Amino acid sequence: MPGSCDVVVVGGGQGGLAAGYYLRRAGLDYVILDAQSQPGGAWRHGWNSLRLFSPAEYSPLPGWGMPRQEGEEFPTAGHVVDYLRAYEQRYDLRVRRPVRVHEVRPAGERLAVETDDGSWLARYVISATGTWDCPYVPDIPGREEFAGRQPHTVHYTSPEQFRGQRVVIVGGGNSAAQILAEVSRVAEATWVTLRAARFMPDDVDGRVLFGVATRHAQQGSPQGVSDLGDIVMVPSVRAARDRGVLTAQPMFQRLTPLGVAWADGREQVCDAVIWCTGFQPNLAHLAPLGLALADDGVPTVGTRSVDEPRLYLLGYGDWTGPASATLAGAGRTAKATVAEISELLRA
C-alpha cells in the first residue's frame, strides 16, 4: 500500500533500476514507481531494427552486466528489455507498476508524491522519468497546413510505413541518420539538418564512447562525448554513405500544404516529414515544486536540485553527469546520488 518511505524513485527504466540497486544495498526504505505495465523503460518503444551502439559487455548496470545476445555483437532493443526485466528480478527491486506519478509537491518536511494509485510521503525523491515521453518538434511555420504525415522518431517503427513515398527526414543525430539509412532503401528520402551533420570516425562505436565517458567522469568533467561528433557510423549508416544518400540539405523555412519550402524559394513536394528532432526531459510531475528551468534541464549540483534539495534527477542528459542517460553511465550517477542521500539520512 502507498505510505511513506525514505526515497521514492519516479521511473523504472535503467536509471530508476540503477538507483534501486544502490538503495537496496544501502538498506534504505525505497520504492520505484513506474508508469509502464512492463519493465524496459524507453527500450520498449524504439523502432524495430534499433540496436545498442556497443557490445553487451560495454553496457552494464551496476552489479550484473548485460549477458551477450547469442549470434549478435550489438544487442537488439528487445535484448535490453529482457536484461532490464531480469535485472530487477535478480535484485528483487521494489518496483510498482503501472503507477503514474502526477505530481511531487512539498508537504512539510517531506515531499508528497501523488500517483494514480495513492499518495506517498518521501524524505527524498529521485526523478528518473527519461525523455522518451516528451518528443521535441521545432515550431516551424506551416506545420498545421501540411496535408501529409508528420511522425516523430517515437512513432517510427519500420521503413515499410513509407514504402514508395516521398519522405523528408529532419535531424542531425543518430535517430535521423539510422532512419534515413533504412527509409532511403524503400522510399525517395531527403535528409535535412539544421547544422552540417557531424559524423564520428568509422572506428568509433560504443566501446570508444564508453572509454571517453569514463575518462571524463574520472576527471570530474561534466563533458559528454559530443566532441567526437554526433553520428555513430553503425553498419546501416556506413552503407547509406556508400550508396550516396548521406547528404544533407539545409533546414527548410516552412511547411506548405504539399511539402516543404526553403528560404531561397525552392519547394519540395512530399508525403511525410519525419521529425527526428530529439526529446526534452520529462519533468511535468515536478511542476508544483516551481523549479527554475535552464536551457538543458533543471539547475543541479551533481544530481541534486538547487531549488529543491530533497529532489535528485537521474538520466535525462549530461547535465546530470557524463553519459548519465546511457546504460553504462547510469550506475555511476546513481551510486553518487544514493551515497549522498544515505549521508544526509544518517545526519
Ligand code: FAD
Ligand atoms: P527511460 O528508459 O525513458 O525510463 C523512464 C521510465 O519512467 C519509463 O518507464 C517511463 O514510463 C517512466 N515514467 C515517465 N514518467 C513517469 C511518471 N510521471 N510516473 C511514473 N513513471 C514515469 N544508450 C546506451 O547506453 N547505448 C545505446 O546504444 C543507446 N542508443 C539509444 C538509441 C536511441 C534511439 C535512443 C532514444 C536512446 C539511446 N540510448 C542509448 C540512451 C538511453 O539508454 C535511453 O534514453 C534510456 O532509455 C534512458 O533511461 P532512463 O531510465 O533515464 O529513462
